[in-house]
Amino acid sequence: MLCDICGKNPATVHLTEIIDDQMKELHLCEECAHDKSEAMEQQFGLSDLLAGLSEFGKSSKDEALINLKCPSCQLSYADFKKLGRLGCSECYNTFRKYLTPLLRKIHGSSQHIGKSPLNIKPARSSSPKKRDPLADARLKLVQAIEKEEFEEAAKLRDQIKALEAKANKA
Amino acid sequence: MQLSDLLNHTSEWLKGTGPNSEIVISSRIRLARNLAGVPFPHWANATQGAELLRLVAEAVSHSDMLKKTTFFKLEQMDSVDKQFLVERHLMSIEHAQKTEEKALLIDNDEMISIMVNEEDHLRIQLMQSGFNLFEAWNIINRIDDQLSSTLHYAYLPDFGYLTACPTNTGTGMRGSVMLHLPALVMSRQIERVLAAIAKLSFTTRGLYGEGTQASGNFFQISNQVSLGHSENEIIENINGLIRQIIEQEAQAREVLLAKSREVLEDRINRSLGTLKSARIITSQETIELLSMVRLGSDLGMIKDIDRRTINELFITTLPAHLQKLENKKLSSQERDLKRAELIRKKLTFL
Numbered sequence: 067m068l069c070d071i072c073g074k075n076p077a078t079v080h081l082t083e084i085i086d087d088q089m090k091e092l093h094l095c096e097e098c099a100h101d102k103s104e105a106m107e108q109q110f111g112l113s114d115l116l117a118g119l120s121e122f123g124k125s126s127k128d129e130a131l132i133n134l135k136c137p138s139c140q141l142s143y144a145d146f147k148k149l150g151r152l153g154c155s156e157c158y159n160t161f162r163k164y165l166t167p168l169l170r171k172i173h174g175s176s177q178h179i180g181k182s183p184l185n186i187k188p189a190r191s192s193s194p195k196k197r198d199p200l201a202d203a204r205l206k207l208v209q210a211i212e213k214e215e216f217e218e219a220a221k222l223r224d225q226i227k228a229l230e231a232k233a234n235k236a
Numbered sequence: 237m238q239l240s241d242l243l244n245h246t247s248e249w250l251k252g253t254g255p256n257s258e259i260v261i262s263s264r265i266r267l268a269r270n271l272a273g274v275p276f277p278h279w280a281n282a283t284q285g286a287e288l289l290r291l292v293a294e295a296v297s298h299s300d301m302l303k304k305t306t307f308f309k310l311e312q313m314d315s316v317d318k319q320f321l322v323e324r325h326l327m328s329i330e331h332a333q334k335t336e337e338k339a340l341l342i343d344n345d346e347m348i349s350i351m352v353n354e355e356d357h358l359r360i361q362l363m364q365s366g367f368n369l370f371e372a373w374n375i376i377n378r379i380d381d382q383l384s385s386t387l388h389y390a391y392l393p394d395f396g397y398l399t400a401c402p403t404n405t406g407t408g409m410r411g412s413v414m415l416h417l418p419a420l421v422m423s424r425q426i427e428r429v430l431a432a433i434a435k436l437s438f439t440t441r442g443l444y445g446e447g448t449q450a451s452g453n454f455f456q457i458s459n460q461v462s463l464g465h466s467e468n469e470i471i472e473n474i475n476g477l478i479r480q481i482i483e484q485e486a487q488a489r490e491v492l493l494a495k496s497r498e499v500l501e502d503r504i505n506r507s508l509g510t511l512k513s514a515r516i517i518t519s520q521e522t523i524e525l526l527s528m529v530r531l532g533s534d535l536g537m538i539k540d541i542d543r544r545t546i547n548e549l550f551i552t553t554l555p556a557h558l559q560k561l562e563n564k565k566l567s568s569q570e571r572d573l574k575r576a577e578l579i580r581k582k583l584t585f586l
Contacts, residue, residue: 138273139275139279141279149278150401151276151278151279151355151400151401152276152279152398152400152401152402153275153276153279154273154274154275154276154279154390155270155271155272155273155390155392155398156273158392158395158398158405159392165395165402168402169395169402169405169406169463172402172403172461172463173405173406173461173462173463173464174461174464175406175461175463175464175465176394176395176463176464177394177463177464178392178393178394178395178396178397178405178406178407178463178464179464179465179466179469180396180406180407180409180465180466180467181377181380181407181466181467182391182393182396183384183389183391184381184384184385185384185385185388185389200464204437204461207436211436
């Protein structure tokens with residue numbers, strides 16, 4: 067059986083897709099299945115992203131990470147992986163290096179823009195507001211769709227994809 | 237205030253007033269806040285949990301916006317009362333489980349509620365009737381400021397407000413709008429709309445939040461992203477999306493009226509007929525029939541029943557509400573009888 071998408075390679079992956087109550091079977095080659103799963107990933111929610119953390123722990127460097135503990139509350143990175151929750155506010159400093167890319171994955175940004183508590187001085191009062199280009203592009207996309215500017219939206223979508231790819235590499 | 241006082245009171249979100257209230261039931265903003273130096277609730281021991289309750293109670297006593305509020309400790313509460321609060325959307329299902337060191341603060345108007353020691357130390361919630369997120373934000377923002385003048389919030393300049401789960405980090409804000417979309421459901425356009433919403437990183441939930449099914453054509457839509465946008469931007473984004481959905485629902489209603497008025501009238505009036513004459517009715521059937529009656533009222537097909545009466549029935553017919561009204565435990569069969577009786581009374585003696 068040949069792949070339903072490219073029609074060239076033999077189909078080795080078999081998927082059932084339900085769109086508008088219509089069940090459809092797809093037989094794909096490995097390459098097309100990979101592309102398809104990337105497209106599907108974008109539709110999935112945050113729990114899947116968190117579950118994706120379990121990819122850690124495969125190398126020895128990751129093993130050190132798994133055993134890393136927050137000095138303040140004793141929660142380990144392994145605990146975080148298991149529970150999906152951090153132990154205390156200090157964990158954000160302890161696991162900063164690993165949380166930054168995770169936050170970027172979840173929110174498309176790791177830089178807070180918004181209010182701050184009254185008893186804490188705003189951090190960016192002296193420096194000009196540093197904007198996250200990815201967050202900006204996402205916001206513009208929503209606005210473009212709202213205004214039904216679909217050409218602009220398509221451009222922004224490509225821009226976001228490129229930025230996301232860049233962020234993932236970094 | 238006693239919990240039973242709430243029985244004779246219409247929750248803010250059920251008033252049936254406010255902008256676009258023919259389609260939008262309510263708008264809600266919640267802020268997740270934690271205190272620095274205290275482990276998050278799931279990781280804290282009993283002493284730390286109790287200390288946190290004390291700190292919050294003290295901060296509340298210093299806030300003039302929270303003067304008319306009551307503090308309930310959940311440990312001492314029976315299961316019907318807890319379910320009653322969940323049914324009124326004053327707290328989450330999660331908060332009603334494992335209640336050690338958990339508390340709930342609510343104001344007399346049921347506009348403000350603060351869950352203490354839920355997933356985060358504080359989950360501050362503000363409800364408004366109709367499509368009104370900015371108003372909700374204005375009020376909750378001031379409450380948050382007052383609390384932050386006494387409580388030492390966990391906050392970092394780059395990550396923003398720190399939360400137990402990184403999905404809430406940043407603003408810690410979730411804005412949700414509850415919509416009634418019967419025409420989009422009937423015309424089978426809802427799947428397409430929901431798919432589009434998911435693509436724009438918004439979430440759709442049922443009446444009772446996370447993990448609940450949409451029923452009675454009610455859909456709760458909220459932002460997923462809480463970091464990298466300001467609070468105002470997040471609200472603007474939700475508003476933009478909601479405006480489009482409102483427009484689509486309004487169009488779908490017009491098309492239904494133009495193309496199948498008789499069918500629609502038949503369905504709405506049959507629903508009302510069943511509600512007025514049923515002797516045994518489940519809560520699921522009630523919600524579905526009330527949804528049709530509400531549509532009838534919104535379209536002017538049903539003139540003698542107002543939106544507020546219908547909205548109240550949505551909630552007073554729920555299991556814990558029925559048991560509070562009867563002031564005793566009722567089995568599921570007993571509830572189905574009492575529910576039918578209550579609905580008949582409300583709808584026939586208008």
